[in-house]
Amino acid sequence: MSDPPIQAWIDAHRPRLFAELCDYLAIPSVSALGQGIEAASDWVERRLTALGAQVRRFEPPGGNPILYAELGPAEADRALLIYNHYDVQPVDPLALWTQPPFEPTQREGRLYARGTADNKANFLSRVQAVEAWQALRGPLPLRIRWIVEGEEETGSRSLPGFCAAEGWRWADSAGCLWEAGYKDEHERMTLYSGLKGLAAFELVARTAEVDKHSSMATLLPNAGWRLTWALASLKDPDERILIEGLMDHVRAPGPAELRALAAIPFDDAAFRASHGQSTLLTGVRGAEALKRHLYQPTCTICGVTCGYQDPGMKTVLPHMALAKLDFRLVPDLEPELVGRLLRAHLDARGFGDIELRPLAGEHPAPGHPESAVVRAAVEAVAAVSGVEPVLWPHMGATGPMHPVTSAFGIPAVGFGTGYWDSRNHAPDEHIRLADYWEGIAVAAEFFARFAAAPLA
Ligand SMILES: [Zn+2]
Numbered sequence: 001m002s003d004p005p006i007q008a009w010i011d012a013h014r015p016r017l018f019a020e021l022c023d024y025l026a027i028p029s030v031s032a033l034g035q036g037i038e039a040a041s042d043w044v045e046r047r048l049t050a051l052g053a054q055v056r057r058f059e060p061p062g063g064n065p066i067l068y069a070e071l072g073p074a075e076a077d078r079a080l081l082i083y084n085h086y087d088v089q090p091v092d093p094l095a096l097w098t099q100p101p102f103e104p105t106q107r108e109g110r111l112y113a114r115g116t117a118d119n120k121a122n123f124l125s126r127v128q129a130v131e132a133w134q135a136l137r138g139p140l141p142l143r144i145r146w147i148v149e150g151e152e153e154t155g156s157r158s159l160p161g162f163c164a165a166e167g168w169r170w171a172d173s174a175g176c177l178w179e180a181g182y183k184d185e186h187e188r189m190t191l192y193s194g195l196k197g198l199a200a201f202e203l204v205a206r207t208a209e210v211d212k213h214s215s216m217a218t219l220l221p222n223a224g225w226r227l228t229w230a231l232a233s234l235k236d237p238d239e240r241i242l243i244e245g246l247m248d249h250v251r252a253p254g255p256a257e258l259r260a261l262a263a264i265p266f267d268d269a270a271f272r273a274s275h276g277q278s279t280l281l282t283g284v285r286g287a288e289a290l291k292r293h294l295y296q297p298t299c300t301i302c303g304v305t306c307g308y309q310d311p312g313m314k315t316v317l318p319h320m321a322l323a324k325l326d327f328r329l330v331p332d333l334e335p336e337l338v339g340r341l342l343r344a345h346l347d348a349r350g351f352g353d354i355e356l357r358p359l360a361g362e363h364p365a366p367g368h369p370e371s372a373v374v375r376a377a378v379e380a381v382a383a384v385s386g387v388e389p390v391l392w393p394h395m396g397a398t399g400p401m402h403p404v405t406s407a408f409g410i411p412a413v414g415f416g417t418g419y420w421d422s423r424n425h426a427p428d429e430h431i432r433l434a435d436y437w438e439g440i441a442v443a444a445e446f447f448a449r450f451a452a453a454p455l456a
Pocket of ligand 1: 152180
């Protein structure tokens with residue numbers, strides 16, 4: 001079980017550690033609104049400096065400050081990279097919060113505030129773990145490089161440029177601790193080592209300058225039909241993506257990933273019930289469903305806008321139609337490649353008139369489920385919490401892991417202090433304080449195990 005001196009240190013310092021967490025949570029650092037960014041980045045800079053870190057502050061043009069800190073003994077032969085963010089999601093709908101979102105409130109063992117689970121408690125639990133280590137044991141057993149950015153909730157626009165310019169500082173790190181992690185309904189920590197990528201586009205069909213009388217549909221084209229036919233060419237009713245060449249770039253999971261997949265307890269009946277479905281797409285079940293979820297790309301119509309949409313009737317021939325599409329990407333699909341293949345597909349199918357506008361792109365970050373950093377995390381969580389975690393080779397979701405880690409071949413792992421009902425991005429976001437105290441001990445245990453783990 002967990003290390004008695006670390007536990008005793010946490011217990012002895014609880015009021016101060018808790019007050020510090022509340023202090024950080026009270027800063028309304030909403031990147032979407034440009035609020036509290038200076039205050040939060042200053043707070044993080046001060047806190048890391050107080051640990052003895054060398055902190056550099058980068059001010060990307062038009063972006064929010066990125067903090068890069070280094071700490072730990074120069075002679076330590078292993079380096080760990082850590083990624084966190086100090087920005088949070090907007091609070092609305094405000095009326096659905098039980099208390100003001102930036103007045104941290106403790107209730108029944110839970111701490112409520114915007115940014116608790118995503119991502120401030122994760123950051124501070126790691127900071128306090130470093131502090132505990134230094135107080136009890138002296139110098140850290142490894143070097144730590146720490147990236148704390150402030151645009152994660154708005155798409156991390158400045159991060160790829162920052163990583164390309166400054167990545168040489170952390171490129172030889174042996175592993176990366178990613179921002180967060182959550183306990184599932186069975187109290188098992190969900191660990192993950194990679195993320196899917198994302199490519200988002202708008203498709204626009206335009207057939208005239210203005211809408212026409214629908215009696216003209218005998219002779220004049222309809223933007224709604226043009227767009228519908230183009231969309232229908234992208235995927236068939238059997239869920240096959242038909243974009244020429246796209247599936248050639250889908251890499252099958254390797255043996256390590258298949259082993260990790262086989263160890264994930266996945267209850268497909270519960271999943272279907274919770275989503276109100278009697279079957280899943282393509283009829284997959286059990287392990288095959290999980291494999292499809294993690295290792296197949298998606299092509300999703302997220303929204304379509306065209307013609308008259310208000311109540312009642314309007315006999316109109318729309319001149320313009322717009323669809324928003326997103327693709328969740330697996331290795332080796334990259335957003336630029338998907339854009340090129342989609343353009344070529346539309347042209348080849350006679351839809352050269354459809355305009356294609358890229359909206360967002362994030363490269364996939366393949367997982368390394370058998371890497372030293374992942375093993376150290378699995379062991380640390382199991383040792384401290386007494387509950388075997390569940391390791392996902394990667395998640396179906398997306399984040400900026402590629403520019404930070406994959407671009408340099410650094411394996412990553414995520415764990416943290418949230419749980420399945422933490423309500424990230426929603427009203428009444430919270431963590432359970434017991435998870436927070438445990439998270440500090442897990443982080444300290446992880447530092448010890450990763451410093452000592454064989455790399456090969
Ligand atoms: Zn986050």
